Amino acid sequence: MKTTQVLVRYGELSTKGRNRNSFIGRLRDNIRQTFSDLENLHIKSERDRMFITAADEKDMEQVINRLPNVFGIQSFSPVTESGLSIEEMKNTAMSIVGKMDTAGKTFKVSVKRANKNFPHEKPEIMHEVGSHVLRNFPELSVQMKKPDIELKVEIREKAAYMMAEVIQGAAGLPVGAGGxxxxxxxxxxxxxxxxxxxxxxxxxxxxxxxxxxxxxxxxxxxxxxxxxxxxxxxxxxxxxxxxxxxxxxxxxxxxxxxxxxxxxxxxxxxxxxxxxxxxxxxxxxxxxxxxxxxxxxxxxxxxxxxxxxxxxxxxxxxxxxxxxxxxxxxxxxxxxxxxxxxxxxxxxxxxxxxxxxxxxxxxxxxxxxxxxxxxxxxxxxxxxxxxxxxxxxxxxxxxx
Structure with a gap:
């Protein structure tokens, strides 16, 4: 498993209408400026979110440390890549949740099965991964609506991508958008x-x-x-x-x-x-x-x-x-x-x-x-x- 990607959520940008693409472009440029010392940093922007992929986990550590200073970001989550077997996903889930404060917290697993050829259905993945986490972290309790910790699993063609930690960003607007x-x-x-x-x-x-x-x-x-x-x-x-x-x-x-x-x-x-x-x-x-x-x-x-x-x-x-x-x-x-x-x-x-x-x-x-x-x-x-x-x-x- 490796963590070389973060998912970025826009804040106030999501309220912008026709100017949305301009604001997103400004944010992307500011992120490039912030990480100009990191080579091979890939940024993919979508309408409601952005993905930043680093060359390795060392560079990703720099991204996670510095990204909270970039205005225009509401929050972001480190994304960990896992193999496509249920056992690998269980181990990745343990690694992710193990880094978080779990005392007295509520928990759920949500799954997006983008790879429709994957042999396991969503309920089975949710059950297998969720029950494994709960057995190892008995202080957690299940809550399906607005849990404290939501472990998200996205099944793609070559790997599963998993995240749970939500890190608050600086919010506001991208620098330069206001003149x-x-x-x-x-x-x-x-x-x-x-x-x-x-x-x-x-x-x-x-x-x-x-x-x-x-x-x-x-x-x-x-x-x-x-x-x-x-x-x-x-x-x-x-x-x-x-x-x-x-x-x-x-x-x-x-x-x-x-x-x-x-x-x-x-x-x-x-x-x-x-x-x-x-x-x-x-x-x-x-x-x-x-x-x-x-x-x-x-x-x-x-x-x-x-x-x-x-x-x-x-x-x-x-x-x-x-x-x-x-x-x-x-x-x-x-x-x-x-x-x-x-x-x-x-x-x-x-x-x-x-x-x-x-x-x-x-x-x-x-x-x-x-x-x-x-x-x-x-x-x-x-x-x-x-x-x-x-x-x-x-x-x-x-x-x-």
């Missing part, structure tokens, strides 16, 4: 979580980070690189745009009163993001702002920040509690990266008493003393662009 948007990635806890939520709604991400050396160091930038790497593991490659922000940020602090610099700085970030958005053909800006969490995230502050752009600004965390955000960060494995003690340009320059209700006309008044247009364009032109996931370079030891 592309630009995520402002700070290095903190919130913005990677905001990116995760938008990926789940099928939005492909470009990332933008504002870097202010020497006030922020390379370790702070490496932290952002690691966050970008994590976000690229959800079925799509990602580009990160690193903006040199020192000159512009210092000019803001010269011209704008200290208690308004946070608002003005965020407005400059939005203006730069707007320019990068045009070049990347993105349709919106995403932020990790949560209402009332800090001074720049009051309604008055957000209104003043929004006024600098007509681009849609998406804030998926706007009504979430901080503990909920932290919970998601831990779930997607970004929390430990985000709490590394390397500050970004926003925290370094945070004023002692920032305005929580800044007046837009006053902010604009102080910004008008300087033309920021040239500095904004210079920052955009001098940005660094990095592709994720990063390709691991072979070292000399790797080649030995």
């Amino acid at each position: 592309k948007a630009l995520l402002m990635l700070s290095g903190g806890i919130d913005s990677p979580v905001a990116g995760y939520h938008m990926l789940k709604r099928g939005v492909r991400l470009e990332l933008i980070h504002f870097f202010s050396p020497p006030f922020t160091n390379d370790r702070a930038k490496e932290k952002v690189f690691d966050l970008a790497e994590k976000l690229s593991q959800f079925g799509s490659s990602i580009k990160l745009h690193v903006i040199p922000f020192t000159k512009l940020q210092q000019e803001v602090h010269k011209q704008v009163p200290d208690n308004m610099t946070m608002t003005s700085t965020r407005r400059m970030m939005m203006r730069i993001a707007d320019e990068v958005l045009k070049e990347t053909n993105s349709k919106a800006i995403i932020t990790g702002e949560s209402l009332g969490q800090v001074a720049s995230q009051t309604l008055e502050s957000l209104q003043a920040i929004n006024a600098v752009t007509t681009t849609p600004i998406l804030r998926p965390l706007i009504a979430l509690d901080k503990l909920d955000i932290i919970g998601t960060a831990q779930k997607i494995d970004t929390y430990d990266i985000s709490i590394r003690p390397y500050e970004d340009c926003c925290t370094i320059f945070t004023p002692a008493n920032p305005k929580t209700k800044p007046k837009l006309d006053k902010v604009e008044y102080y910004e008008n003393f300087v033309s920021f247009d040239e500095m904004i364009q210079e920052a955009v032109d001098q940005r660094e662009i990095i592709q994720f996931p990063r390709v691991k370079e072979n070292t000399f030891e790797d080649l030995l």
Whole structure:
């Protein structure tokens, strides 16, 4: 017996009408991207399900480990190939059920006899396989409707294919199905979580980070690189745009009163993001702002920040509690990266008493003393662009 195939069940895709094939095609492409390092991976998509076949069980282990990160999948099941004799099917059933939690669970066997020349009828297969499992796992009880464990057997021409384990997928929509948007990635806890939520709604991400050396160091930038790497593991490659922000940020602090610099700085970030958005053909800006969490995230502050752009600004965390955000960060494995003690340009320059209700006309008044247009364009032109996931370079030891 061997397990080299998984059956993938679509989630929200099943509700799509005429666009269904487009969504399924997008999911198939994202799966290929996720497993680009595995050779001879075969993907067959059908209307309501998809089959992924690996070259061997080692590759299949990688598929099972990584597939839960691919959006657009409701659940999937490893499929084990068995010989066509009743005894081989019994042994395969024992192997499959033996890996599952059976204490106090209900059980049934269902059979699909696609090979009509197979000498045994469905009731006989169900009885022989089911009774063998029940004898060896007496803690199981039979339940024909909605059992905890349903062992499915499909009889084909050359083999029987059996499965019972159901592994939950990431759900949502395939990345790219919802267009592309630009995520402002700070290095903190919130913005990677905001990116995760938008990926789940099928939005492909470009990332933008504002870097202010020497006030922020390379370790702070490496932290952002690691966050970008994590976000690229959800079925799509990602580009990160690193903006040199020192000159512009210092000019803001010269011209704008200290208690308004946070608002003005965020407005400059939005203006730069707007320019990068045009070049990347993105349709919106995403932020990790949560209402009332800090001074720049009051309604008055957000209104003043929004006024600098007509681009849609998406804030998926706007009504979430901080503990909920932290919970998601831990779930997607970004929390430990985000709490590394390397500050970004926003925290370094945070004023002692920032305005929580800044007046837009006053902010604009102080910004008008300087033309920021040239500095904004210079920052955009001098940005660094990095592709994720990063390709691991072979070292000399790797080649030995």
